[in-house]
């Protein structure tokens with residue numbers, strides 16, 4: 550009796566071991582498939598958004614250290630650099646409002662866009678770069 554029990558227990562253990570391994574393998578496959586799909590569905594211009602930099606090297610450096618952190622990250626909720634559609638209604642508010650929201654902050658947008666040393670001119674140039682629009686001044 551005890552022998553049979555031991556045998557069953559051993560078998561049970563093997564089965565129990567196998568299930569998680571299979572489950573993990575299946576989950577890994579699913580996760581892999583899901584990731585693949587997400588990549589395929591990502592907008593074609595997202596890597597271009599991340600790669601784009603202002604032409605002026607000094608401005609590009611400022612951009613890399615501040616605006617870029619959020620304005621190339623879809624999860625940040627910020628209008629993305631180069632996404633003219635997302636920027637259009639914001640640009641339509643006018644330069645004064647844009648500048649006010651940039652300097653003082655606006656919802657998820659931190660004051661000065663985290664570039665404390667930026668001048669108004671630099672901020673305007675950065676907004677023009679990200680929005681692809683020329684701002685009236």
Ligand code: HEC
Nearest residue numbers: 615616619625626627639647650656657658662663664675
């Ligand atoms: C910590 C993240 C973060 C950083 C860094 C950041 N932004 Fe933003 N920004 C946001 C978010 C989020 C919004 C969208 C706010 C909203 O409409 O809810 C935004 C919106 C804006 C807007 C539009 C405001 C409006 O009135 O619609 C401008 C202009 C802007 N950012 C400029 C900049 C500039 C210039 C820099 C760099 C100097 C910068 N941002 C850095 C997160 C950031």
